[in-house]
Amino acid sequence: MIDYFVNALKHITRKKVRSFLTVFGIAVGVMSVVLITIISDVGQSAVNQELNDLGAGGILISSGKNTTELTDTQLSILRSNTLVDxxxxxxxxxxxxxxxxxxxxxxxxxxxxxxxxxxxxxxxxxxxxxxxxxxxxxxxxxxxxxxxxxxxxxxxxxxxxxxxxxxxxxxxxxxxxxxxxxxxxxxxxxxxxxxxxxxxxxxxxxxxxxxxxxxxxxxxTSQDSQKTADTLTAQLNEEYGVKDAVKAQDLNSQMEMIESLMRVVTLILTVIAGISLLVSGLSIMTVMLVSVSERTREIGIKKSIGATRKIILTEFLIESGLVTLIGSVAGAAAGVLLALLGCGVLGIAPVIHLGSVLGCILFAVGIGVIFGVYPALKAASLKPVDALRHEVT
Structure with a gap:
C-alpha cells in the first residue's frame, strides 16, 4: 500500500505546475467551506453572548392593548410567584x-x-x-x-x-x-x-x-419559559380583570429563532462554497484523464508484466485522493488561520471545532476520489496491446 502512495506522489510532482494549480483550486474551495463554518460558529457564539449580556433571555412582561401601564403592584405579584426566580x-x-x-x-x-x-x-x-x-x-x-x-x-x-x-x-x-x-x-x-x-x-x-x-x-425562570409566560400572563390578566391586559414575550424563543436563522444562512453559504468543491472535482477528473492519456504506454507495460485491473484502478484512485488531500489540508489550514486573524482583529474569541474542520477535509477528499473514479476505470480498462500500440502511433 505504501508503494501506491509513493508512486502517486512521484506522478504528482512530475507535473509540478499542473499539480499546483489543481491543489490550489481544491485549497480555495476547502478554505471557503472551513471559513464559513468557523464564522458561523463564532457568530452564533458571539450573538448568544451579546443577547445574554443584554438580558435577552427570560420573559419580558409589558402592557397589553387593554391596559395602560405596569406598576409596583404587578412587580410584587410576579416576585411572589413560585415560578419566578x-x-x-x-x-x-x-x-x-x-x-x-x-x-x-x-x-x-x-x-x-x-x-x-x-x-x-x-x-x-x-x-x-x-x-x-x-x-x-x-x-x-x-x-x-x-x-x-x-x-x-x-x-x-x-x-x-x-x-x-x-x-x-x-x-x-x-x-x-x-x-x-x-x-x-x-x-x-x-x-x-x-x-x-x-x-x-x-x-x-x-x-x-x-x-x-x-x-x-x-x-x-428555571421552568419552561413559554409555559411560565402563559401562566404569568393569565395571572396578571386576572388581576386586571380584563383580557389582554398584559403580554409576555419569551425571549428564549426569540434567541432560538435567531439561531435557526443563522443555521439556515450558514447552510446556504456552505452550499454555495461547496459548489467550488464540485468545480474542483471536475478539474481533478480532467487532470486525471490527461494523466491517463499521457501514461497509456506505462499502463500497457504494467499490465503486460502482470498488473491487474484492480492495481491500476487503485493506483489512480489513490493519486486523485492524494491530490485532494494535500489541497484540503492546505485549504483547511488557511481557513483556520484567516479565522483566527479575523477574530483577533475584531477582538472576538475564536470558536473552532476540530470535528467540523476534519469533516470538511474528508468531504473534499471524498469528492476527489469520486471524480477520480471515471479516469481510474478508463485506465484500468485499457488492454496492454492497445495501450502499447496507441503510444507507438
Missing part, C-alpha cells in the same frame, strides 16, 4: 447626557438592585444600584466604560457628576459605578453608532418624569 423593572428612555464639557445621546435604564441577576453587569469601579438607592430615590447612576473613556480618557470616574435631560430639565447625578461596556460585538462593528448606557434607580426616574409606569418587567 427573579423579576426586575425596566424603565427605558432615550435622553441627552452631559458629562464634563460634552453631551451625548444615551439609553437610560431605570432599574433596581436585582438588575445584576438579569443582565451581566461587570463592575470595574464603584458599585451597582443598591436597594437603598431605590428606596430613597437617590440621584445616582452607573455609566459604561466606553462612555467614561470618551469623556475622561480613563475608566474610573466614580464620584464625577453628570447631568441627564429629564422632563426638559438637566438633573445632576453622581456616578457611583462604572461597568464594562456591553455589546462588544456591536461596539467593534458599529463603533460610535452604538449609544452609551446609563443606569439609574427606577424610582428616581419615575419621580423626575412624573410617572408610575414601569414600562416593562423582566422575569427569569
Amino acid at each position: 427573579s423579576a426586575t423593572p425596566l424603565v427605558v428612555n432615550y435622553s441627552t447626557v452631559k458629562l464634563k464639557s460634552g453631551a451625548d445621546d444615551c439609553v437610560i435604564w431605570g432599574v433596581d438592585q436585582s438588575i445584576s441577576s438579569m443582565i451581566r453587569l461587570e463592575v470595574l469601579h464603584g458599585r451597582l444600584i443598591s436597594q437603598n438607592d431605590v428606596q430613597t430615590m437617590a440621584q445616582v447612576c452607573l455609566v459604561d466604560e466606553s462612555y467614561a473613556k470618551s469623556m475622561y480618557h480613563r475608566s474610573n470616574i466614580v464620584g464625577k457628576e453628570l447631568k441627564i435631560l429629564m422632563n426638559g430639565v438637566y438633573r445632576p447625578f453622581e456616578v457611583v459605578g462604572v461597568i464594562k461596556s456591553g455589546g462588544n460585538l456591536l461596539q467593534s462593528m458599529m463603533g460610535e453608532m452604538v449609544p452609551c448606557f446609563t443606569y439609574l434607580p427606577y424610582t428616581t426616574m419615575q419621580a423626575l418624569e412624573n410617572k408610575t409606569d414601569l414600562g416593562q418587567i423582566m422575569v427569569k
Whole structure:
C-alpha cells in the first residue's frame, strides 16, 4: 500500500505546475467551506453572548392593548410567584447626557438592585444600584466604560457628576459605578453608532418624569419559559380583570429563532462554497484523464508484466485522493488561520471545532476520489496491446 502512495506522489510532482494549480483550486474551495463554518460558529457564539449580556433571555412582561401601564403592584405579584426566580423593572428612555464639557445621546435604564441577576453587569469601579438607592430615590447612576473613556480618557470616574435631560430639565447625578461596556460585538462593528448606557434607580426616574409606569418587567425562570409566560400572563390578566391586559414575550424563543436563522444562512453559504468543491472535482477528473492519456504506454507495460485491473484502478484512485488531500489540508489550514486573524482583529474569541474542520477535509477528499473514479476505470480498462500500440502511433 505504501508503494501506491509513493508512486502517486512521484506522478504528482512530475507535473509540478499542473499539480499546483489543481491543489490550489481544491485549497480555495476547502478554505471557503472551513471559513464559513468557523464564522458561523463564532457568530452564533458571539450573538448568544451579546443577547445574554443584554438580558435577552427570560420573559419580558409589558402592557397589553387593554391596559395602560405596569406598576409596583404587578412587580410584587410576579416576585411572589413560585415560578419566578427573579423579576426586575425596566424603565427605558432615550435622553441627552452631559458629562464634563460634552453631551451625548444615551439609553437610560431605570432599574433596581436585582438588575445584576438579569443582565451581566461587570463592575470595574464603584458599585451597582443598591436597594437603598431605590428606596430613597437617590440621584445616582452607573455609566459604561466606553462612555467614561470618551469623556475622561480613563475608566474610573466614580464620584464625577453628570447631568441627564429629564422632563426638559438637566438633573445632576453622581456616578457611583462604572461597568464594562456591553455589546462588544456591536461596539467593534458599529463603533460610535452604538449609544452609551446609563443606569439609574427606577424610582428616581419615575419621580423626575412624573410617572408610575414601569414600562416593562423582566422575569427569569428555571421552568419552561413559554409555559411560565402563559401562566404569568393569565395571572396578571386576572388581576386586571380584563383580557389582554398584559403580554409576555419569551425571549428564549426569540434567541432560538435567531439561531435557526443563522443555521439556515450558514447552510446556504456552505452550499454555495461547496459548489467550488464540485468545480474542483471536475478539474481533478480532467487532470486525471490527461494523466491517463499521457501514461497509456506505462499502463500497457504494467499490465503486460502482470498488473491487474484492480492495481491500476487503485493506483489512480489513490493519486486523485492524494491530490485532494494535500489541497484540503492546505485549504483547511488557511481557513483556520484567516479565522483566527479575523477574530483577533475584531477582538472576538475564536470558536473552532476540530470535528467540523476534519469533516470538511474528508468531504473534499471524498469528492476527489469520486471524480477520480471515471479516469481510474478508463485506465484500468485499457488492454496492454492497445495501450502499447496507441503510444507507438
